[in-house]
Amino acid sequence: MRLSIIILLTAIFSLPAFSQSITPEEVKFFDSQYYNGKVNISQSADLENFIETHVGLNKKRRGFCGYRVKIYAQNHQDARSQANALRIGFNEDGQEAYVVYIEPNFEVHVGDYLKRFDAVVLLNKIKEKYPESYIIKTVISYPKHN
Numbered sequence: 001m002r003l004s005i006i007i008l009l010t011a012i013f014s015l016p017a018f019s020q021s022i023t024p025e026e027v028k029f030f031d032s033q034y035y036n037g038k039v040n041i042s043q044s045a046d047l048e049n050f051i052e053t054h055v056g057l058n059k060k061r062r063g064f065c066g067y068r069v070k071i072y073a074q075n076h077q078d079a080r081s082q083a084n085a086l087r088i089g090f091n092e093d094g095q096e097a098y099v100v101y102i103e104p105n106f107e108v109h110v111g112d113y114l115k116r117f118d119a120v121v122l123l124n125k126i127k128e129k130y131p132e133s134y135i136i137k138t139v140i141s142y143p144k145h146n
Contacts, residue, residue, distance in 0.1 A: 066140030067119040068098075071130040072108035079106040092126055096141070112140040 058064065072086050083099045083106040090097040095111045110126075113119040119135045126133060 061139055063139040063141050065137065067113040067116050067135055068109040068111050068138055068140060069119055069123050069126065069133050070107055070109050070136050071097075071126065071133040073105045075104040075106070082106075083108050092122065095122065109136065109138065114140075 071090070072083055074082065080099075080101075086108050087097040087099050090108070090110060092110070098109045100107045100109055111119060111122050113122075116135060116137075123133060123135055
């Protein structure tokens with residue numbers, strides 16, 4: 001028992017003597033002379049294909065997910081002309097109105113909001129004039145640059 005304890009203690013205290021010494025080495029990518037301030041990105045072909053597909057779908061969609069307020073939806077004989085008249089006559093804080101045909105209805109959607117809360121503000125403003133209006137989630141237009 002005593003011999004095994006002595007051997008164990010000798011082994012524990014002699015381990016640092018066999019360990020390797022680590023010396024600092026210069027890391028090339030931290031030195032600006034190696035890459036001239038440029039970053040090289042390596043990515044798999046699958047990732048590159050995914051990104052190209054995602055960008056292509058966004059261009060095809062011509063917008064991104066957001067919220068609008070639907071103020072009109074009808075499918076009678078004069079629905080298209082009424083929807084266009086409503087779009088032209090709508091004027092609330094410079095909000096854009098859109099006529100959309102979603103079978104079988106002609107609909108008028110108003111606004112381009114990223115957040116539902118902003119669409120609720122518009123809904124509260126126009127609820128008296130358009131009592132059947134409500135918020136929908138749809139593809140909205142890109143913001144216009146001034």
